Amino acid sequence: MLDIKFVRDNVDAVAEALARRGFQGSFDEFLESNRRRLALLKEAEELRNRRNTVSQEIGRMKRSGIDASEIMAEMKSVGERIRLIEEDIRIIEDKQSEFLLNVPNMPHRSVPVGRDETENVEIRRWGEPRRFDFEPLNHWDIAERLDIIDFQRGAKIAGSRFAVMKGMGARLERALMNLMLDEHTSRGYKEIFPPLMVNRASMTGTGQLPKFEAELFRVLDPEYYLIPTAEVPVTNLHREEILNELDLPIYYTAYTPCFRREAGSHGKDVRGLIRQHQFNKVELVKFVRPEDSYNELEGLTLDAEAILQKLNLPYRVIVLCTGDMGFSAAKTYDIEVWLPGQDRYREISSCSNFEDFQSRRADIRFRRDGKKGTEYVHTLNGSGLAIGRTVVAILENYQQANGSVLLPEALRPYMKAEVIE
RNA sequence: GGAGGGGUGGCUGAGCGGUUGAAAGCGGCGGUCUUGAAAACCGUUGUAGGAUUAUAUCCUACCGUGAGUUCGAAUCUCACCCUCUCCGCCA
Missing domain, CATH: 1.10.287.40 (Serine-tRNA synthetase, tRNA binding domain)
Incomplete structure (x- = not known):
């Protein structure tokens, strides 16, 4: 607001x-x-x-x-x-x-002006897309051959855009969750496991409501909303609070399942794990002083990138143009991972500075040390990372000619294996 | 789900329908004292909106939330939310 x-x-x-x-x-x-x-x-x-x-x-x-x-x-x-x-x-x-x-946030002056995603601007690239001496497969083909993801039965027991992770697939999901949380907590983020259903005030605080009701799953009687991202419960942790300047910055990381209606995306990414109604994500959330928030955005983005670097997955960072930014954001970097099966970069993380847009809605303030009066904090968040899409990236980037998937070094201790076959 | 007890300022905790924005204690801040500190003593200590050139002054609102009764409500009534105790059920 x-x-x-x-x-x-x-x-x-x-x-x-x-x-x-x-x-x-x-x-x-x-x-x-x-x-x-x-x-x-x-x-x-x-x-x-x-x-x-x-x-x-x-x-x-x-x-x-x-x-x-x-x-x-x-x-x-x-x-x-x-x-x-x-x-x-x-x-x-x-x-x-x-x-x-219902008025969106104002874009920061450094955000490139543009109409839609075609006018986003690439900031940097990391890693070299691998050259394959065979035709790389889509992750759903790899996964079905290895019997680690079951889309058919996901559809049977729930519906379209649901999948079942099995065996090494389920373990991969769990391993990534742990690797990401370990990495972020070692960088000073405090681990949070919040409620997955929240009330209307929380959804309004972070900007999902009232404008985006159609994208949320809702529970009736009593009324709750399933969280579309951990951003919602974690940012609302300090709703209607006055924080002490000396406690800032506050860094949180949270693993949660996320639930999205995907109402406006019929026909998009219908196959595979890219766009699901339920997916796992590790989120990063920051509460900072206004003068620090743009530095903190850079740091947050680097923290998300660190995961991709650990997994040795090639990616690029883009800054979203004014026309492609989310409702609440003042500036957003997307991190896009290279997917050989699709022969393109795909979003795996979105890191935003909301400035005081969310904190004003949610009434999250702080008091300067020794000063009277209060100011709104700046809030930031980013995925670090979307786990389902990380699974996709690992399967596609590390696939072998024989159909197996070699695991990234950093993941082997968590997987207790070197290869999925 | 049933029965009962509560929600007051950073915390603890008083509060007869009318000098209660709110006692008291703790904490915080400033000061006296001290070489320094502690103790003791004195003072001070919420948020927001508005008026005004003004962080000085004044006005308004806020005692879980929302309605209501009243000339007047933290104090009375109703609804809702949260919380605690006991019983029941349950991972």
């Missing part, structure tokens, strides 16, 4: 920044209703002030036995007027927050 006062005082700059990411709305009505709200607020406060002082006077009169029925009657009508004004204010505020909750 954007800052009402900032929007009010910088409408043109805000509108310009949002136009860069393709946002169309107008702020005219918002500004007008904001003016009305302030006028009403002032009126209500003056009336309340009068009521407070007179009510005290009534108390004094009653104690000394003076009849106060006349001013009591007058105050009754003042009370009615306050009630009416408050009702008007409430209506305006509801409309305003509904509007603001």
